[in-house]
Amino acid sequence: MMQITDLQKEQKILPLLRLGFRPFFLFGAAFAVIAIFIWLLMLQGKSDFTPFGGGYWWHLHEMIFGFASAIIAGFLLTAVQNWTGIPGIQNKSLLFLVLLWFIPRIALIQPNLLGENITMLLDIAFLPAVAVFLGKPIIKIKQYRNLFFVPLLMLFTLVNIEFYLALMSPENFSVQLSAYAGVMLITLLMSVMVGRVGPMFTANGTQTTKVTNIAWLDKATNGSLALITFYLILHPLVAINLQVLGSLFILAAMFQAIRIARWRPWITIKVPLLWSLHLAVIFIVLGLFFIGYSYFSAELSTSHLWHLLTIGGMGGLILAMISRVSLGHTGRSLQPSKTMSLAFLFIFIAAIIRSFLPLIFPESIMSIYQASAGLWYFSFGIFIFHYAPMLLKGRLDGRPG
Numbered sequence: 001m002m003q004i005t006d007l008q009k010e011q012k013i014l015p016l017l018r019l020g021f022r023p024f025f026l027f028g029a030a031f032a033v034i035a036i037f038i039w040l041l042m043l044q045g046k047s048d049f050t051p052f053g054g055g056y057w058w059h060l061h062e063m064i065f066g067f068a069s070a071i072i073a074g075f076l077l078t079a080v081q082n083w084t085g086i087p088g089i090q091n092k093s094l095l096f097l098v099l100l101w102f103i104p105r106i107a108l109i110q111p112n113l114l115g116e117n118i119t120m121l122l123d124i125a126f127l128p129a130v131a132v133f134l135g136k137p138i139i140k141i142k143q144y145r146n147l148f149f150v151p152l153l154m155l156f157t158l159v160n161i162e163f164y165l166a167l168m169s170p171e172n173f174s175v176q177l178s179a180y181a182g183v184m185l186i187t188l189l190m191s192v193m194v195g196r197v198g199p200m201f202t203a204n205g206t207q208t209t210k211v212t213n214i215a216w217l218d219k220a221t222n223g224s225l226a227l228i229t230f231y232l233i234l235h236p237l238v239a240i241n242l243q244v245l246g247s248l249f250i251l252a253a254m255f256q257a258i259r260i261a262r263w264r265p266w267i268t269i270k271v272p273l274l275w276s277l278h279l280a281v282i283f284i285v286l287g288l289f290f291i292g293y294s295y296f297s298a299e300l301s302t303s304h305l306w307h308l309l310t311i312g313g314m315g316g317l318i319l320a321m322i323s324r325v326s327l328g329h330t331g332r333s334l335q336p337s338k339t340m341s342l343a344f345l346f347i348f349i350a351a352i353i354r355s356f357l358p359l360i361f362p363e364s365i366m367s368i369y370q371a372s373a374g375l376w377y378f379s380f381g382i383f384i385f386h387y388a389p390m391l392l393k394g395r396l397d398g399r400p401g
Contacts, residue, residue, distance in 0.1 A: 024074025
């Protein structure tokens with residue numbers, strides 16, 4: 001039962017700083033729009049920005065460690081409260097993490113602001129700081145099953161360091177392979193999380209029997225992604241064989257496809273918070289398969305096909321999850337606005353446009369980029385429009401959080 005003193009203490013805290021999902025979902029979604037807008041300006045030669053590492057490096061780095069990392073931090077710092085029963089970080093501690101994320105975003109686009117060394121150190125420090133706040137309550141109650149996410153955050157940090165080393169020692173470290181490693185880490189994290197909640201969400205939302213997880217299938221699904229991830233992370237030490245890499249991607253797609261088929265995505269068609277989640281997983285399957293196949297085909301551009309994972313898989317699943325989590329943790333029913341269905345749909349159309357149309361109409365590539373980016377803006381813009389008021393106000397039921 002909520003104590004009166006707890007409620008009084010809660011009401012003295014700015015609503016935005018009452019739980020991790022609030023600032024990180026809001027600012028992460030806003031950054032998703034701003035970062036793609038700046039990147040498109042750079043591609044069109046209409047920007048005066050000279051970001052840290054150059055435009056290409058900045059785009060790859062910031063979509064992983066600016067956008068996705070903010071959402072991951074918000075999700076984990078909120079989920080740990082449910083896992084442990086210990087209140088999540090808030091107020092000054094949360095503000096510290098938000099600033100540790102926000103300041104490098106500004107400094108990376110204006111590298112003369114703080115200087116390269118300070119900018120780099122602040123950026124690298126963010127995820128280890130999140131890991132500390134995440135790990136403390138887990139260790140306190142000895143809930144070691146969820147401690148898995150702490151080393152995962154440290155692996156993200158290692159990939160972040162590789163990004164910077166690729167600028168300092170390009171003969172040993174690859175920007176592109178570091179980016180691929182980062183995307184695969186996010187895909188692995190998404191696969192683990194959706195494997196935990198997907199069957200339960202589906203059963204509850206459709207009033208059907210929950211599908212029982214198969215242990216070996218979960219291990220194969222996540223293990224194949226982990227194998228790809230480590231292969232890419234170790235690229236400075238291990239020569240990457242593209243045929244081996246392609247085979248691993250196709251194998252991972254197969255396991256992912258079997259698992260999502262067992263969850264019966266067709267029964268979710270009337271529930272936007274569910275079909276969006278299931279469709280994002282299907283885009284993960286498509287992304288893994290087509291990326292793998294591209295390593296055996298000279299006709300397919302691997303770099304374009306990665307957007308099946310980054311826009312459809314990563315962007316789609318993030319949009320589905322932050323929409324659901326934000327409703328639940330602000331004391332609202334799990335019924336998003338009808339226009340959120342358009343947001344979900346737009347993100348998947350953006351993924352298809354960005355991944356396949358450049359292969360078909362290479363002469364219209366800038367128009368294709370603009371169309372895909374426009375749909376991305378609409379998707380996250382709709383989220384911001386509907387959810388910013390929720391994230392900036394206290395819970396409807398008056399409870400902490």
